[in-house]
Structure formats: C-alpha cells, structure tokens
Amino acid sequence: MSNDSLDPRVNRLKLGEAGEVVKVEEGENWNIYEVFHQEKRGAHHEHVGCVHAPDPQLALVFAKEQFARRKKCVNLWVVKSADILAFDVEDEDMFANNLEKTYRDASGFKVMEKINKFKQSK
Amino acid sequence: MINQAAIKDLIIKMADDELIQGHRNSEWTGLGPVMEEDIAFSSMAQDKIGHAWALYRILHEDLGGEDPDKFAFLRPEKEYKSAHLVEMPNGTYDFSLMRHFLFDQAETIRYESMQESSFEPLRLLSKKVKGELKYHTLHANAWVMQLSKAGEESYGRMQQALNNTIALAAGLFEASPEHEAALIEDKVYPGEAELYRRWLDRIYPVLVKASLNLPAITAIKPVYGGRQGVHTIHLQPLLKEMSEVFNLDAEAGW
Numbered sequence: 001m002s003n004d005s006l007d008p009r010v011n012r013l014k015l016g017e018a019g020e021v022v023k024v025e026e027g028e029n030w031n032i033y034e035v036f037h038q039e040k041r042g043a044h045h046e047h048v049g050c051v052h053a054p055d056p057q058l059a060l061v062f063a064k065e066q067f068a069r070r071k072k073c074v075n076l077w078v079v080k081s082a083d084i085l086a087f088d089v090e091d092e093d094m095f096a097n098n099l100e101k102t103y104r105d106a107s108g109f110k111v112m113e114k115i116n117k118f119k120q121s122k
Numbered sequence: 123m124i125n126q127a128a129i130k131d132l133i134i135k136m137a138d139d140e141l142i143q144g145h146r147n148s149e150w151t152g153l154g155p156v157m158e159e160d161i162a163f164s165s166m167a168q169d170k171i172g173h174a175w176a177l178y179r180i181l182h183e184d185l186g187g188e189d190p191d192k193f194a195f196l197r198p199e200k201e202y203k204s205a206h207l208v209e210m211p212n213g214t215y216d217f218s219l220m221r222h223f224l225f226d227q228a229e230t231i232r233y234e235s236m237q238e239s240s241f242e243p244l245r246l247l248s249k250k251v252k253g254e255l256k257y258h259t260l261h262a263n264a265w266v267m268q269l270s271k272a273g274e275e276s277y278g279r280m281q282q283a284l285n286n287t288i289a290l291a292a293g294l295f296e297a298s299p300e301h302e303a304a305l306i307e308d309k310v311y312p313g314e315a316e317l318y319r320r321w322l323d324r325i326y327p328v329l330v331k332a333s334l335n336l337p338a339i340t341a342i343k344p345v346y347g348g349r350q351g352v353h354t355i356h357l358q359p360l361l362k363e364m365s366e367v368f369n370l371d372a373e374a375g376w
Binding site for chain 1: 156157158159161162165166257260261264265267268272
C-alpha cells in the first residue's frame, strides 16, 4: 500500500507499509536552510528567512534569488535549520526575570555628575 | 571603420536568442518544480529579456535601427535569427535545465570574448552582464550536478537531455558566411569557430564532474538554419503568443 500525500516530495519517497525499511536516495530528502543576509562588507549577517533545498550549494543558489533579488546584498550565508541548537519553548522561564535586573544595565550607572565635577575642578 | 552590416547581423542573432530563450524560460513561471526554483528560473528569464532589450537598444541607438519594442515584436518569422535550440518547446524540466546549462555557458563565453571587443557598446554591455551570467551558470551547474547524482532515473534523464540538446546547442555557433571574416578582422569578436571550441572546453569539466558523457565531438552535427531565418515549426506559434498583447495596439504608449 502506498502512502499517498499531497506533497510530491513525500510521494517520491515511495513509502510502503509501516515498519518497512525506507531507502532514501541522496538528494531526495530536502532540508530547510536558514538564510542570513549581509548588506555591506563588515556588517553582521542578519537572518532573513529560509529556503527548501536538497543540499547547501542549491540552498545558496536559491537564497540568492529569494533574498538578494531586490535589496542591496554583498553576501549570504545558509545553514541547515537542523544544525541550529535552540532552547526548548518551555525553557522561556529562564529569561523571565531579566527585566527586573536593571542594576545589570550600563544605564544604571550615574556618572555624569562625577564627570562634570571633574571638569569643573580643572 | 567597423563593418556595420556585419555588426548588426551579429547583434540581431544574440538579441533574438536572448528574447526567445527568455520567453521560453518564462513559460515555467508558476509551474516550476518547487517555489524557490520557480522564482530563480523566472528571475533569470527576466534577465534574458533584459539582455535582449539592451542589444535591441544598441541596434536602435548606435546602428540606426528600429525602435526596440517594434523590432522585437513586429518582424515576420523569417527575419528572426534565433537558433533552433531556443525555439524548442520546454518539454520536461530535464530538457529545460540542460538547455539552460548549454545556452548560458555559450552566452557567457560569447560575452567574455566581447570584453575586448573593438565595438564599444558590446564591450560595455559584456561588462555589465558579467555578474548576472555568473549567477546563471552557477545555478545551471548546481542543478546539473545535483540531478546527475540523484539516482538512476534522474541520471538517465539528464544524460538523455544532453544527448537531445547537444547538436541543437552546437547550432548556436552558426556563422554568417558573408559577415564572419569581417567581424574577426575588425576584432569585434573572435568568431564562431573559436567560441565553439572555448564552449566545449568550458562545459566538458562540468559534465565530467556530473559523470555525464559528452558525445564525441566529431559525432555532433550542429543544427544550423536559425541564423539564416530558417526555423522550426515551433517559432511561429511562440511569436504569435509573445506579441499578442503588443499587437493589440502597436502604437500604444506603455
């Protein structure tokens, strides 16, 4: 029995009965690649979206037309989404108290008074 | 003084190839195998039309030719000098991709040779399109590699596509007997025979890397005729469709 899907990529895998060994030909199993865009030399690469591609080379080829067709661009990075390590969604609570720790902000230091005093003493 | 009739002939050949290939490639818009590829292929089709427009403008502005739009859309079939390769219907994606690979490599070789051209407008244009063509060949090479290594069926189809297109693609290098010597002598470009040789040198390493077999050079019988206005049955319907909107009112301002 074949596993019919609306996605042609799934159908091409010719999946059989559950438990059967599935052999995936190289290049058949496409991945998601995250795309990072650099607007000018020396600037940070910024995340702009993702493309679906069989390998990194084609991901880069696709990214160029998806994300560098209109706005200025000097370089792109692609990285397989699966290679990105991220926190679990339920770990969000680790970040929850940050807003209460304003004493950690540089803005918490009042130095202008000291600077002015120093200038006047000159 | 460079031979004007010879230059015109050369530019019309180049421009018509770009226009017809661009139109054919644009027929894939909305039908590409995946969204990313659809967008990339359509975008490159637009680039081709842009190259055609730039060449028609050189004819118009530097060589006393007709208005680019009218020249592109209102000529009878016999006056088009496009090669048979670009007229062929898209068929399946393997054919379209292989044609894209062979055509864009040929186009790149041609413009590269014109970076030293004695005819300034061609020299400037060849520098302008360099970056675009670099992307087009990168795209074509990546797909040829990818599909040739994606299993037996895929490899077989790519080899078949190469077998079906190679003689047609060799026809891109059909010289115009009455103009060729003058163009070479005037250093407009190095001539079709030389470009053909360079093109074979350029596509060979990519095909080897993809494990595809290029037929023996002596066995390739280039398909000529397009440069002389002799076309396949496929060009006329394409021209009719392409100029349909323009012909509603050829004098309309856009």
